[in-house]
Structure formats: C-alpha cells, structure tokens
Amino acid sequence: MAKRIDVTGLTAYYGTHKAIDDISMHVEPMSVTAFIGPSGCGKSTFLRTLNRMHEVTPGGRVEGKVLLDDEDLYGPGVDPVSVRRTVGMVFQRPNPFPTMSIYDNVAAGLRLNGSYRKSELDDIVEKNLRGANLWNEVKDRLNKPGSGLSGGQQQRLCIARATAVEPEVLLMDEPCSALDPISTLAIEDLIGQLKSTFTIVIVTHNMQQAARVSDRTAFFNLAAVGQPGKLIEIGDTDRIFSNPTVRATEDYISGRFG
C-alpha cells in the first residue's frame, strides 16, 4: 500500500550551509505531487531528505520530522537502508549500472538484497519492464548491457529498476530533463499509470509537465542567492496554476521570473 508522507519543520544543511529551511507539508498517498521552483531553491535537497539520501552527501545533515504513515524516518533506531527500500528514487540523469545487462539492472535491487529463484526473478523483471512500457522494446535483448539503450529507454529502465523492489513511494528528480519530447511523453504516461500503485513525488522545471501529471503542486523559492530555500505554497495543481495565493508563485508560473 502506498503511504502518506508528513513533513514537519524540516531543515537541511550541507556542512554549515543551510540549504532548505523549516519546511512542512504532507503528500497524499497514491497521488502525484510536483515540486516546482527556480534552480538552487532546494527541491533536490528536500526530495533527498525524503529517503535519507541527503546524508549520503558529505556534510549532509537534517533536522525535523518526516513521518511515513506514522513512523519517523529520522527517529531513533531507523535504518536508512530500510527507508530507501520503502522510498525509491529516480535520478535526473539516467544511471543504469554499466556492468550489468538490462535484465540484471532490473533485478539488481532484489539480487543485491537477497536471493531469489530464477523463475521468480524472470516474472518480476518482465512485470516491471512492462510496467515501465519498455518490455516490447527490450524483450529480445535482455542480456545486452543497459548502457546500450537510448536516453529515454535508459530512464524507463531506471524506473523499472526502482519499481522492482516494490517501494511504496517513488521520488523522481527531474526525470525528463535529459530526454526528448517523445520520451518525455512516454514517461509522463507511465507516471499516470504508476500512481495507482505508488505515492509519487516529482521535481520538474516544466510547468506544463507539472500541470499535466500532478494532482498537487508545491512551489519552492529562495529569498536571495545563498539564502536557504523555502516552501512558498502547496495545493491542488488546478488551484495553484489558476489561482495562486502568493504573488511569487504567480510570477514564477507565468514566467515573469526564475
């Protein structure tokens, strides 16, 4: 079952640099939430705090609470490895494992975490490649390296890899920014299908994309360069795009700045 995320008073640092300040919001289960905002306002940083990837960066530090249903990700005794199995992630640049075949890439998360029977794995790989709308394109070359695919195919491979471990939440950091319009459309379609299974959070620089795929939209901004990023407002996508309550949101959406 997809889970609900509740963030309260979240602040993240890189060393002594405060990147985002005091963010509180909630993310509805089985829905798509889009993060928009100018570059450097901390969207990626915030996204990475939601599966404890932020602390992988040297000097990365987080204050505040992130509740997944009712468990605090940053509570005592929480294992970041379990968090990441529950909250999966797709990165901006497609990054399939270069030493592995297409099949092994999809199976990687499972194989590296435990032992599976061959027939079981076959089923899981096929199901997730179908889920990522990639199966028909690669079913004849599952044993070829994943790095031989086109950029859009690689990104769908990465999505299949992320969904194969059956997370409950899927975080996507500008998943289409390196792709052509056709591949972008393929991934947007895919996001529409995936939200029946996962809670999805997507960072995007593309207003139309946010409007097309998301149910709710959050706008981030920063007061000045070097200042920490803040959440300006969050609400139903229709409402944010037609009738934002904050002036900065309206300016950003209509392209007047940022």
Add this chain to the structure above:
Amino acid sequence: MSQTTVTEEPPRPRPSVRPTTLRRPRLPGWSRGALLLGSAAIGTATGLVAGLESRVQWGLIAALVFVVGGFALTSAVEGRRQAVDRLAASLVWTSFLVAVLPLASLLWETIARGIPGVSWYFLTHSMNGVLSWQDGGGIYHALLGTVQQVLLASVIAIPLGLLTAVYLVEYGSGRLARAITFFVDVMTGIPSIVAGLFILSMWIMMMGFGYSGFAGALALSILMMPIVVRSTEEMLKLVPNELREASLALGVPKWRTILKVVLPTAIGGITTGIMLALARIAGETAPIILLVFGNNMINGNPFEGAQSSLPLFVYEQWAFGTESAYDRAWAAALVLIAFVMILNLAARAVARWKAPKSGR
C-alpha cells in the same frame, strides 16, 4: 575631413587572418618517405666518415636530420603552422621509437639467447648436483620458488591493498585517511633492499624465524601493497557517484554497493594495477637474497628453509661466468618474462570475462 579619408581609403585587409584562397601549397605524399630515406643515408654516411662505432649514434644523427629537415622543408613549402605541426608529430614519433627500440631489442636479445636453453628438461629439473661449468640442470626449483613467493606476497598484499583503497575512497576522511595516504606514499618510495632489511631484522633476527620463501614474500608484499593501493584508489575515484547513489537508493547497503557495483565497475583498471605490482615484485632480487637465501635443490615448502627464485637464479648463474651458466641465465630470464606475461594475459582475460555482465 578625416571622415572622408576613411571612406576613400578602406583599411587594408590583413592577409594572415583571412587567406584569399582555401588551397595551400602542399608537399607531395612521397616527400616523407624520401626524407626518411635521405636522413637515414645521411646518418649512415656521417657515421662512416666520422668513424663512429655505435649504430645508436648513427640513428640519433638520422633522427635529428629527419626532424630538422622535415621542419625546414615544410616551413619553406607549406608555411609556419604546418611546419610546427610536422615538428611536433615527428618529435612524438621519434620519442616513441627511442622509447620502444630498447624494449624491442631487450626482448629480442632475451628471446634469441634464451630460446635454445629452454626445454622441458630445463623447466622440470633443479640444479641439484650440477656444477657451474657443466651443461644441463634446470630452473624447476627457482620457478617453484618464484610462483610460491609471488603468490604468498599477493595473498597478503592484494586484500590489504584493496581494502585500504576502499577505505580511503569510500569511507575515509579526515586525519586518519590523510595519514594513511601519506604512509602509502612513503611506502611507494621504499627501496627493495630496505624492505628486505626490515623483514630481516623483524622476522629473522628479532623473532628468530629462519630463511624461507615466506620471509621473502613478506618483503615483496611491502613493495606490492602501495602500488595496489594507489592504482585501486585512482580507479575507484573514477567510478561515478551516480552509480553509488543509484544503488543506495535501491536500499542496497553500502558494503554491498561497494562489492557489487563499485568494484565490478572498476575491475579492469584495478586488475591492471595489480598486474603492474606483480610484474614489479616478480623481478625483485635484493630481498630474495637477504631472506630466501638461494638453494640449488627443490624446496616445495615456502614456510621452511631456503628457496630459490628466478631473478636470483639469473643473478647467480651470471655471476658464475661460465658458458653453460650464461646460457642458463638467459633461458631463465626468458622464462621470467614469459611468466609475468602469462599472468598478465590471464588476469586480463578474467577481468574481461567478469566485467561486461557480472550476473552474480
């Protein structure tokens, strides 16, 4: 007034910036070959006339004539930029030749002189009871010693070196990592005789163990480890961070990420580094003399008693100075080179076979 002057006399075009035609005079294709032959002839002639003994000197004169002549000719016909280009190209090629010729000549010499001595008998018998001026005898004892010592040294140095490199790249930061890096750098510069003396004083004199292949392997591992650490470190740093993050984000623990994603991605370069280290220690003589002592008989136990090794064998035979001993020295040198070569090829094959898919 001044305005009219400008319009009436437009500034003169600068010919060097934009040529009037796209064509340029070019030297004919055969000129390079002709120049090569010509400079070779001049080199030979100068050598003969001046009565220079060494062919190396002839070659150097020819090379000089080739480089300078090519530059002069091109700059006369084609222009300055082409001439500089030609100069750089011929310098690169000449340096390449100067670097490769000694290597080729070394290989050629070793093969030509070593081949006659290498036989099945030579590979399977020891020097037991063979006097220095007698023909016959073999290197089985030395080959066995080298294989065992290099293997033992690898068993010690490769895991330690790999783990150190993994620590430095994946975990280490701050003072401990800096200290380790510093000591690894220092270790890289340790002369082999010093490593030998260190083990001699520690292992043999203080702890009271006797000469053995293992004592030699200890010294060899000291020489091998820093090379493994350094090369592995560089290779691990080349692995993109995105791959680590992709793996961590799948909920794979860090140690498995390193083992299954980072190391396989870098395996080719790591293997090359290990092979370089192996090649270096396989030819070491000094610590072997100090710690393994040398032995004409077969000693299959590297942990007890004196052994031999190929470089030591070559050194001993050379020192005898008899005809038969010389032959044995060359043959053993050839076997040593072949041994390192075969190891190298085997490791590359393994790395290639492992790298592309690495299913599990």
